[in-house]
Amino acid sequence: MRRVALKIAYIGSKFHGYQRQPDYRTVEGELLKAFFEAGVIEDTWKAHYSVAGRTDKGVHSTGNVISFITDEEIRLNYLNGLLPKDIKIVGEAKVPYGFKVRFPLSRTYTYIQPFNPFEKNDLDFEKMREAMTYFVGEHNFRNFSKRHEKNPNRKIFDVDMSLDENAMIFTVVGESFLWNMVRKMVTSMILVGKGELELEDIEKLLQSVDLREVIRLQPAPANGLILSDMNYKNIKFTEYEYPKNKLIEELKKQFMINEQEKYADAKLIDILSKKL
Numbered sequence: 001m002r003r004v005a006l007k008i009a010y011i012g013s014k015f016h017g018y019q020r021q022p023d024y025r026t027v028e029g030e031l032l033k034a035f036f037e038a039g040v041i042e043d044t045w046k047a048h049y050s051v052a053g054r055t056d057k058g059v060h061s062t063g064n065v066i067s068f069i070t071d072e073e074i075r076l077n078y079l080n081g082l083l084p085k086d087i088k089i090v091g092e093a094k095v096p097y098g099f100k101v102r103f104p105l106s107r108t109y110t111y112i113q114p115f116n117p118f119e120k121n122d123l124d125f126e127k128m129r130e131a132m133t134y135f136v137g138e139h140n141f142r143n144f145s146k147r148h149e150k151n152p153n154r155k156i157f158d159v160d161m162s163l164d165e166n167a168m169i170f171t172v173v174g175e176s177f178l179w180n181m182v183r184k185m186v187t188s189m190i191l192v193g194k195g196e197l198e199l200e201d202i203e204k205l206l207q208s209v210d211l212r213e214v215i216r217l218q219p220a221p222a223n224g225l226i227l228s229d230m231n232y233k234n235i236k237f238t239e240y241e242y243p244k245n246k247l248i249e250e251l252k253k254q255f256m257i258n259e260q261e262k263y264a265d266a267k268l269i270d271i272l273s274k275k276l
Helices: 027-038 076-082 125-135 181-194 199-205 241-274
Strands: 002-010 060-070 087-094 106-114 137-140 153-163 167-174 225-231
Touching (some): 002 027, 002 241, 027 076, 076 087, 076 241, 087 241, 106 181, 125 199, 153 181, 167 181, 181 199
Parallel strands (some): 060 225
Antiparallel strands (some): 002 087, 106 167, 106 225, 137 153
């Protein structure tokens, strides 16, 4: 028996999250279906199967990691052939038998927030960047989660924002995250940029006092979030271009469908505006 670690990438749009759920299409459900058919896993409990990140409905990944023990040869091309077009195994790593997939040194999330073409963009980006510095370090993130966590303290290593003409791209690197934490962090930074929250509010939100009924942070939409990477001590993944290219092909198809919908929406707005 040996333990394997596989890096998986998926387009989250048509999945009801990562974790298996009866009567819903999920990433884990599709993965296990392929593993059972290939015979690399017969029983998830006996295989000590586990995953690094259980992403929500609509969240994408380029760097989630799963791990299990098996006697069988892992043939990635065969497994990828069994998987649907919107999930691919893009890498693998040699890991020790005691490897704990749930405990990477760091996790990286990327969040894409398009600019609203129907609103004037007058965000204060400098103030937003200043707000980012408040998150770095170990803090109580109770107010950035939807759950009542036993231990809401989390350590953030870096928060960054880059801009292009169409969107803001946020990158958050941390040891671990609470449920909805990254999406609520993004919301708070945008509210700071709009002047609806002050820097002092971010500081207050990072204290142990529960302010969720006072300052209501709605999570930013799930479809902008990407679980980008996992970093493990002394573990290096070998990544493969072929499955990445297959996923890119599917992404290009979905991109054009979304573009068609976008321009159809714009035309609908134009037609209806002329009739007002």
